[in-house]
Amino acid sequence: MSSGLLTLEGLTSGYGSAPVVQDVSLSLAPGEILAVLGKNGMGKSTLLKTIMGFLPAMSGRIGFDGADATGRKPFEMARMGIAHAPQEYTLFQDLTVAENLRLGVSDDRTFRERLEDVAALFPRIIERQKQRAGTLSGGEQKMLLMSRALIARPKLMLIDEISEGLQPTMIERMADALRRTRAQTGVAILLVEQHLAFALSVADRYAVLKLGEIVEQGRAGDASAAETLAGHLKV
Numbered sequence: 237m238s239s240g241l242l243t244l245e246g247l248t249s250g251y252g253s254a255p256v257v258q259d260v261s262l263s264l265a266p267g268e269i270l271a272v273l274g275k276n277g278m279g280k281s282t283l284l285k286t287i288m289g290f291l292p293a294m295s296g297r298i299g300f301d302g303a304d305a306t307g308r309k310p311f312e313m314a315r316m317g318i319a320h321a322p323q324e325y326t327l328f329q330d331l332t333v334a335e336n337l338r339l340g341v342s343d344d345r346t347f348r349e350r351l352e353d354v355a356a357l358f359p360r361i362i363e364r365q366k367q368r369a370g371t372l373s374g375g376e377q378k379m380l381l382m383s384r385a386l387i388a389r390p391k392l393m394l395i396d397e398i399s400e401g402l403q404p405t406m407i408e409r410m411a412d413a414l415r416r417t418r419a420q421t422g423v424a425i426l427l428v429e430q431h432l433a434f435a436l437s438v439a440d441r442y443a444v445l446k447l448g449e450i451v452e453q454g455r456a457g458d459a460s461a462a463e464t465l466a467g468h469l470k471v
């Protein structure tokens with residue numbers, strides 16, 4: 237295994253016997269932000285679910301933080317330091333905002349301390365602590381999903397299309413939250429996205445996923461990045 241924080245080597249996975257993610261090799265250094273871009277149905281969510289252990293690898297290897305993490309279960313990946321903010325709303329709708337956040341840490345004292353991290357990034361979430369998660373707006377639910385991932389102070393965050401359905405000011409706030417979190421905590425972030433401007437505004441590097449395969453990689457700061465990616469994301 238290489239010295240990256242996350243290393244994928246020839247990773248193939250899917251549903252039943254049909255591969256969706258095919259022979260993906262990627263690596264992510266500590267504190268690095270990588271955006272994986274692709275159109276609908278290209279396998280972006282499947283890639284994150286495989287890394288997190290919700291889907292088994294059919295072949296290939298997943299290395300994390302110096303260990304072979306292939307075949308580990310989601311709770312083991314979480315213990316190793318990976319947090320997943322999925323595309324689906326996986327919040328407990330009948331629990332309050334605070335109760336949802338409390339599930340991300342092991343004890344009350346840590347919870348109280350880390351609420352300050354959330355307050356600094358998403359003050360609105362703290363204002364709505366006592367509200368049931370199911371009654372939050374779509375944008376607020378996304379903020380809560382991000383906050384729940386952050387409160388665990390992970391080494392790596394897997395973030396699935398967090399910009400989807402958000403208005404432009406909210407997208408900018410999310411981008412700012414991701415940049416600040418990385419700067420303050422050194423967390424590495426693997427985000428899958430279709431929103432090109434958002435992805436390029438936060439990522440150091442990008443990769444393009446097409447029919448489950450990585451077909452292009454580059455640096456987000458390259459002059460040609462936006463044009464190259466727009467070509468891949470064209471309908």
Ligand SMILES: Nc1ncnc2c1ncn2[C@@H]1O[C@H](COP(=O)(O)OP(=O)(O)OP(=O)(O)O)[C@@H](O)[C@H]1O
Pocket residue numbers: 251256274275276277278279280281282283323430
């Ligand atoms: N639970 C499942 N069972 C069978 N096939 C699935 C399942 N989930 C996803 N797929 C299929 O796997 C392929 C990739 O889906 P995936 O959700 O990973 O794509 P995506 O790139 O995240 O798309 P989107 O941007 O639309 O969310 C699609 O053809 C989808 O129909």
